[in-house]
Amino acid sequence: MTTTTYETETRIGPTTYRLRAFADPDLFVEVSGTDASGLLVAEGTLRLPADAGGAVGKLLNQVLDALGRLGAPPPRGGRQAPANANQPWTRELDDELRDHWLAATPGTPAADLIRALAKRQERSTTSIRSRLPRVGCDPDVAGRPLSPEAAQLLGVQGRDQGELRGTPDPEEVVGG
Numbered sequence: 243m244t245t246t247t248y249e250t251e252t253r254i255g256p257t258t259y260r261l262r263a264f265a266d267p268d269l270f271v272e273v274s275g276t277d278a279s280g281l282l283v284a285e286g287t288l289r290l291p292a293d294a295g296g297a298v299g300k301l302l303n304q305v306l307d308a309l310g311r312l313g314a315p316p317p318r319g320g321r322q323a324p325a326n327a328n329q330p331w332t333r334e335l336d337d338e339l340r341d342h343w344l345a346a347t348p349g350t351p352a353a354d355l356i357r358a359l360a361k362r363q364e365r366s367t368t369s370i371r372s373r374l375p376r377v378g379c380d381p382d383v384a385g386r387p388l389s390p391e392a393a394q395l396l397g398v399q400g401r402d403q404g405e406l407r408g409t410p411d412p413e414e415v416v417g418g
Contacts, residue, residue: 257283269295325364340377346385355384
């Protein structure tokens with residue numbers, strides 16, 4: 243029987259990998275890796291039945307790819323979720339959100355206040371904006387409570403089953 247040998251070498255970052263595969267009659271795959279100084283950093287040999295090479299190759303590719311992604315740094319530009327993302331809202335957090343929103347000075351840009359509140363409560367801006375109507379605040383105008391008409395239009399039911407906490411000033415409410 244003729245022995246078939248395949249050899250290749252590749253450099254990935256500072257590591258040079260050498261692969262040697264041969265069949266005699268089983269399939270053998272030898273892998274080694276050395277760093278820039280020549281120090282051995284990876285080494286291993288697989289012995290497989292000759293007819294299992296393709297299937298095991300696919301399996302190894304899937305496993306090594308998945309393991310590589312587990313240890314890989316997050317992709318560039320990827321955003322990390324805020325610390326309190328997907329955490330339940332408590333009455334205290336709702337009250338804090340409402341109090342800060344309603345304490346805003348006239349003319350405060352709503353988007354700026356939403357960003358500040360998101361940072362303060364370690365939530366996303368989307369989370370803050372969607373929570374504001376539920377606590378009785380108009381998410382489009384900083385400092386303004388949500389009118390009952392706007393709450394009905396938005397289909398909002400907050401902690402108090404649609405009842406607003408506090409009494410909004412009729413001159414400052416949406417639709418009032």
